[in-house]
Amino acid sequence: MFNQWKIIVTAVMAITVWVAPAAHAGLRVFACEPEWASLTRSLGGDHVNVYTATTNRQDPHHIQARPSLIAKVRRADLLTCTGAELEIGWLPLLLRKSGNRKIQTGQPGHFMATDYVTLLEKPAILDRSAGDIHEAGNPHIQLDPRRIMQVATHLSRTLIRLDPSNREDYEKKLTSFTQKWQKKIDQWYQQTQPVRGKSVVVHHDGWFYLLRWLGLNQIATLELKPGIPPTSSHLSQLLSTLQKNPVYLIIYASYQDNKSANWLSQKTNVPTVALDFSPAENETLVHWFDRLIDQLLNVKD
Ligand SMILES: [Zn+2]
Numbered sequence: 336m337f338n339q340w341k342i343i344v345t346a347v348m349a350i351t352v353w354v355a356p357a358a359h360a361g362l363r364v365f366a367c368e369p370e371w372a373s374l375t376r377s378l379g380g381d382h383v384n385v386y387t388a389t390t391n392r393q394d395p396h397h398i399q400a401r402p403s404l405i406a407k408v409r410r411a412d413l414l415t416c417t418g419a420e421l422e423i424g425w426l427p428l429l430l431r432k433s434g435n436r437k438i439q440t441g442q443p444g445h446f447m448a449t450d451y452v453t454l455l456e457k458p459a460i461l462d463r464s465a466g467d468i469h470e471a472g473n474p475h476i477q478l479d480p481r482r483i484m485q486v487a488t489h490l491s492r493t494l495i496r497l498d499p500s501n502r503e504d505y506e507k508k509l510t511s512f513t514q515k516w517q518k519k520i521d522q523w524y525q526q527t528q529p530v531r532g533k534s535v536v537v538h539h540d541g542w543f544y545l546l547r548w549l550g551l552n553q554i555a556t557l558e559l560k561p562g563i564p565p566t567s568s569h570l571s572q573l574l575s576t577l578q579k580n581p582v583y584l585i586i587y588a589s590y591q592d593n594k595s596a597n598w599l600s601q602k603t604n605v606p607t608v609a610l611d612f613s614p615a616e617n618e619t620l621v622h623w624f625d626r627l628i629d630q631l632l633n634v635k636d
Contacts, residue, residue, distance in 0.1 A: 367416035369613040370477040377512050378491050382501050391613040400428040418447025419474035439548045451489040452482040467562025479544035480520045495547035523628050538587035559596045565595040577603045588612040
């Protein structure tokens, strides 16, 4: 008899443990890139359960639409992505295969950060032979803290729309994020005075917003055409340019191959820096920007 009770009690406990997490799961959010995962966590707190599709070790232009990602999109209440065709190679497929109506284009659960800011560098002429170009303009807005602020306001509204019972809490979180972020923007801008006006070379045209904000001049890209690896003829041309006009830095994303940047650096003595294109896992946006600014200021030869 005692044993029978023990079995029943154990079974009931097992079911309780198994069922419990679903009861307070909150909004299930599928973030395409770590920056939007981080922002959603800051604005959503305990009301959101965020899954990040990519890490800062991956190139967000080229991700495989794996079945595990489709499964996550299928269960999502909200997508937070960059948009403006950054994810054109993988997100439309995930959306189609997910069969989830809530997060399709035009639905409240479909949040594309670039829909809420002005994009720069819109190509005047559409020419696919010019490489992997971004037709809608440069989508890499996560590198402009002022644009992040605009996105935050709209993302908070979206959270309220999907989960109105927690409105007050979302509003409080937005206020505290905004106050802290604005202070940091001023601080970063002050800190970077010494490098303003300096020239840099970048691997891919991904740092445009950051450089423009800080007043750094991007004089060339290692990629002759966006998304296509640097060619040796383009690199030797760059070498002669840099020999005549030295620059402050060669910047590449830590997920990118550093061969070309290192080659050019060795020939010209211009230092290279590998910057994280996105925050690390569970890193706050503030901490990530602190690291970026620190790396730009403290260049190692
Ligand atoms: Zn790009």
